[in-house]
Amino acid sequence: MGLRGRKKGSNGEESKVLLLNIAAEEFAQKGYYETKVSTIVKKAKLTQPTFYLYFQSKEAIFQELVNSFRAELFNFVEKSRLESGLEIGSLAEKIKIGLTAIFSFFVENPNITKIGFFLTPQAEEVKVNLATQITDNLTKEVEDGYFQTNVDLRTVAESLVGIMERLTVTKLFTGIKEPESLADDIVNLLLFGISSTTNE
Amino acid sequence: MGLRGRKKGSNGEESKVLLLNIAAEEFAQKGYYETKVSTIVKKAKLTQPTFYLYFQSKEAIFQELVNSFRAELFNFVEKSRLESGLEIGSLAEKIKIGLTAIFSFFVENPNITKIGFFLTPQAEEVKVNLATQITDNLTKEVEDGYFQTNVDLRTVAESLVGIMERLTVTKLFTGIKEPESLADDIVNLLLFGISSTTNE
Amino acid sequence: MGLRGRKKGSNGEESKVLLLNIAAEEFAQKGYYETKVSTIVKKAKLTQPTFYLYFQSKEAIFQELVNSFRAELFNFVEKSRLESGLEIGSLAEKIKIGLTAIFSFFVENPNITKIGFFLTPQAEEVKVNLATQITDNLTKEVEDGYFQTNVDLRTVAESLVGIMERLTVTKLFTGIKEPESLADDIVNLLLFGISSTTNE
């Protein structure tokens, strides 16, 4: 084959990654339906058949981005948990670490976050999973006697997810708050409510 | 028959309402893009030209539903506020009444709620407005000395919106909770957090 | 029936004439295809079914206007010919009288002229007839020895039609020239050409 088929040193993997990145941006910006395959390839300076060399369909590339969101988020959060003094710390601390990790991932990957956490119908599933996990954690803490409450824990977990969702849009993506400070606020609110009189 | 200006009950108005209802259901279920005008009219046992007799475009009927969501929600909440002993009551009570009103409207109008609060890009605006209003109310309470807090009120407001959003999907639309009980939970959580040890 | 069915004293004939006039204006302005039945009836403050009470189709009302152009033009020209000292006069005089009559009709009936002389495919036929008639007249004059020429008379006739066509658009409808003065110019040009050094 030699150099004949090559163009500007690009190769297959590069093209695929390029397409994924552009697609992520487009989907994040315009949503699934307003994103056209023709636009993606144009921005990548490629052609439509090339697109289908790497992805079975428009749906498929979208799904790939959704999956990468899920996988990378999981990895990132896992890694953060391990790095941060492991399983010790108070409930507040633990929640804070988790939230900070998630938010950090979100700000660093806004496009796939928009796709995987907001755009896709599977976002619902992601959120349900997240809520379940949170519920489990809370439940364990209660069982272990670390704190007690008269609020339904599932509701708390889902509320937390809702808070994350909304503040990600209004505070994080707008650059108004940083992951850590946002996590702080949320933990504070969640633990003590607005009637709190604690000092920081 | 008399009343020359109005043609009440004439078939035309009926057809329009019919189309609006079916469209609301379709949009709520499948989203804007997967909803086809052809499907709407088929379900209404009408034809496509008839659709365009009442709506300028698919976009237009969608917008009409969004607008009706906004207007009706506003009316409903306003009415609820007036009916409920007017401006009196503690902060908790006031929030609870407001939330209950909103949730009641949501359960009673799930389709346009999905459309106007979740589907449309304008939902963002709705939520921002809602958060602003809540922020204003909270701020006034603080200024009036009814309570004090060290949490940023805008963040609280936005969190509340996020909680509403999420619990509407998971608890309200699923039938797991009723408006009032849901409002109760939220107020509880928001005021005292999960560390609360208060008894009801 | 009494007065019950009546509306503002309008009756059938009136409505028909109204529709014809509005249609003439619309067709003249926008052409056949850009003229919509819905627009015509709206401007007439009537409804579409009413339109079909008087005309079998859009095509039909258009045809009616074309016919009325042909008939009225014929009448008008005939009348002019009779009124103007009948068959006497030089060739120049005769042509001038004929042209003035036609141009007068055109300025007074711009809408149906546009329709019947420019818009409709049948305009071709009208022009061919006109050219034939003119050719006949010229031929007779030559045969009667009133003048001689070495130009093909059919070509002259068709040229005259072309001149009329164009000057109607550029001079008559724009108000730059009056029928008589326009007829004058044309006769002058046609008889003597631009090399003419005759004085009026």
Add this chain to the structure above:
Amino acid sequence: MGLRGRKKGSNGEESKVLLLNIAAEEFAQKGYYETKVSTIVKKAKLTQPTFYLYFQSKEAIFQELVNSFRAELFNFVEKSRLESGLEIGSLAEKIKIGLTAIFSFFVENPNITKIGFFLTPQAEEVKVNLATQITDNLTKEVEDGYFQTNVDLRTVAESLVGIMERLTVTKLFTGIKEPESLADDIVNLLLFGISSTTNE
């Protein structure tokens, strides 16, 4: 044919040209509105999406034909002028050369001529331009003392345009006369009128 720097013979350009030719024929025959994109592509043995690969819209392909009429006519006339002994010759000769060139272009390109000189609303503009140009030429001749007249030159020019218009339809497109002989007739008529007693 020339090489023109284009992808000669490539299938894409061929398809575009094919579509243009068929479209020209269709438009010329049936007019803008009665010409359907579906018919054009069927005759080209292509499909509708292919049409939109080369033209943005039905309107656009029509405009492309109009533009090509204007450009090619201009080129052709320009070329003819240069080829024909340049600026010398009597007025009659000059007009004759110009008319012959135009008529030659017309017979050789009947379809785009019908479109650009008769069908499109822009034809009016073309004719006005033509008349202006002719007026300028005539005026110069008069100023240079080559001939004198008492007829308004703009009117003469517009008459000439009218004559061209009509004779193109009746003599040229029907094959009754050739460009040169037609130009001859017109010049004769225009210069001397029907009273001419000159011998050929």
Add this chain to the structure above:
DNA sequence: GATGAATGAGACTTCATTCAT
């Protein structure tokens, strides 16, 4: 004489996707 409501038919256009090279 008139109309509110409805429709048959069809036009233009778009887009994801594939064929052949």
Add this chain to the structure above:
DNA sequence: AATGAATGAAGTCTCATTCAT
């Protein structure tokens, strides 16, 4: 690995025309 060219399938919308009253 890549592309020029093409298309199947479908969707939105328009308009002249009619039905039932």
